[in-house]
Amino acid sequence: MTERSHFYWQPLLLLTILGFFTLSSSIAQAARPQFEIEIRGHLFYPSELTIPANIKVKLIVHNQDPTPEEFESYELNREKVIMGGQKAVIFIGPLAPGVYPFFGEFNPKTAQGKIVAQGLGESFRAAE
Amino acid sequence: MLLNSVIIILREVLEAALLLSILMAMTRFLQLRFRWLFFALMVGFSGAIFYGTQLAAISSAYEGVGQELLNAVLQTLAYGLLIIITVLMIVNHYKVGISESLLQVAMATAVAATVTHEGSEIFIYLSALRYQPEAFSSVLCGALLGVGIGFSIGALLYYLLLSFPRRHALLVTCVLLTLVGGAMYLQVARELIQADWLPAEAPLWDTSWLLPEDSITGQLLYALIGYEATPSPLEVFIYLVSMLLMAVLLLITWFVHRKNKVPHVVQLAG
Numbered sequence: 001m002t003e004r005s006h007f008y009w010q011p012l013l014l015l016t017i018l019g020f021f022t023l024s025s026s027i028a029q030a031a032r033p034q035f036e037i038e039i040r041g042h043l044f045y046p047s048e049l050t051i052p053a054n055i056k057v058k059l060i061v062h063n064q065d066p067t068p069e070e071f072e073s074y075e076l077n078r079e080k081v082i083m084g085g086q087k088a089v090i091f092i093g094p095l096a097p098g099v100y101p102f103f104g105e106f107n108p109k110t111a112q113g114k115i116v117a118q119g120l121g122e123s124f125r126a127a128e
Numbered sequence: 129m130l131l132n133s134v135i136i137i138l139r140e141v142l143e144a145a146l147l148l149s150i151l152m153a154m155t156r157f158l159q160l161r162f163r164w165l166f167f168a169l170m171v172g173f174s175g176a177i178f179y180g181t182q183l184a185a186i187s188s189a190y191e192g193v194g195q196e197l198l199n200a201v202l203q204t205l206a207y208g209l210l211i212i213i214t215v216l217m218i219v220n221h222y223k224v225g226i227s228e229s230l231l232q233v234a235m236a237t238a239v240a241a242t243v244t245h246e247g248s249e250i251f252i253y254l255s256a257l258r259y260q261p262e263a264f265s266s267v268l269c270g271a272l273l274g275v276g277i278g279f280s281i282g283a284l285l286y287y288l289l290l291s292f293p294r295r296h297a298l299l300v301t302c303v304l305l306t307l308v309g310g311a312m313y314l315q316v317a318r319e320l321i322q323a324d325w326l327p328a329e330a331p332l333w334d335t336s337w338l339l340p341e342d343s344i345t346g347q348l349l350y351a352l353i354g355y356e357a358t359p360s361p362l363e364v365f366i367y368l369v370s371m372l373l374m375a376v377l378l379l380i381t382w383f384v385h386r387k388n389k390v391p392h393v394v395q396l397a398g
Contacts, residue, residue, distance in 0.1 A: 032324070056328055060192075067256040070249070074341040077358060078322055080195065081252055083184040084259075089192030091324040106253055108132055 137274025145282030172243025311354025313370035
């Protein structure tokens with residue numbers, strides 16, 4: 001084994017990493033039903049949002065406060081920082097029917113809410 | 129307010145502190161200098177402040193998923209660097225002095241990427257104090273406690289690793305870094321699912337009744353091995369593949385380089 005034997009690993013590694021990332025970034029975006037939530041005074045409006053179950057929806061969170069907030073939900077596996085006065089796009093679902101709490105991590109005492117997924121996917125899609 | 133800021137800061141610090149302590153222990157084992165750490169932290173802190181101040185613009189890029197994509201890029205970079213680091217670590221173990229500078233650059237870049245990612249959130253959280261001067265002392269106090277706890281856990285891991293004999297330390301750090309690598313790539317998957325670049329699916333299982341993600345143990349395991357109570361099949365698949373890929377590359381490197389081991393006596397005579 002020569003001293004240089006390890007050098008052929010570097011291009012191979014680079015390729016693997018690049019390949020991995022290209023694989024991850026296959027774009028498949030269709031039009032999603034859209035829902036909006038506002039943050040005002042460290043509170044969510046509405047604090048309870050009903051969405052159709054079993055399909056993916058686009059949630060737009062509009063932070064009207066001057067302070068940043070982090071939309072966080074362990075149940076939804078979602079986490080996103082939203083700067084003051086900014087809108088954030090968060091895709092959620094498809095969810096099984098049920099209740100999924102979320103909260104504002106920076107102000108968890110007041111900023112609490114929940115997503116209610118209802119098994120009415122068909123009627124919601126018809127209304128679009 | 130105080131407890132909340134402890135938790136927020138601790139969550140972010142913990143991930144960086146665990147990576148940092150493993151790499152610092154490695155630096156000691158390989159008898160390298162700690163200078164890379166200085167550069168890594170300087171670049172990382174600057175990056176965090178830049179990311180934090182530019183977040184509004186980053187977020188609205190790519191149809192509102194710029195934040196997810198940039199995080200995914202930073203985590204992919206860190207994952208790739210972890211592979212390079214562990215491979216060079218094994219090579220160095222068997223033949224001292226090979227690609228030491230590349231190893232240090234890789235460690236510095238990995239730490240800088242992680243600090244940028246985790247630090248930006250801390251910066252944003254603390255920047256809110258501008259609007260809430262009445263919360264200043266309790267948030268700052270909580271932040272210091274969070275940093276303190278995070279670094280204490282990091283220090284604990286560092287000294288635990290140093291207590292291993294050199295031969296076992298290599299295996300232990302490789303296993304730990306492979307777990308950290310899997311956790312990092314799992315986060316990439318999560319970001320891309322959130323951005324709708326990867327399909328979302330129903331969770332494969334739900335262990336939140338057994339170990340909630342917001343418990344202390346849950347948070348610690350999240351930082352170290354990427355614990356998630358309700359992972360989707362795709363996430364589990366990506367997690368396992370990213371760890372398997374890393375483990376296979378490390379095994380091949382070990383297999384190729386273990387023959388290079390020169391007995392100490394011969395080395396002296398030569």
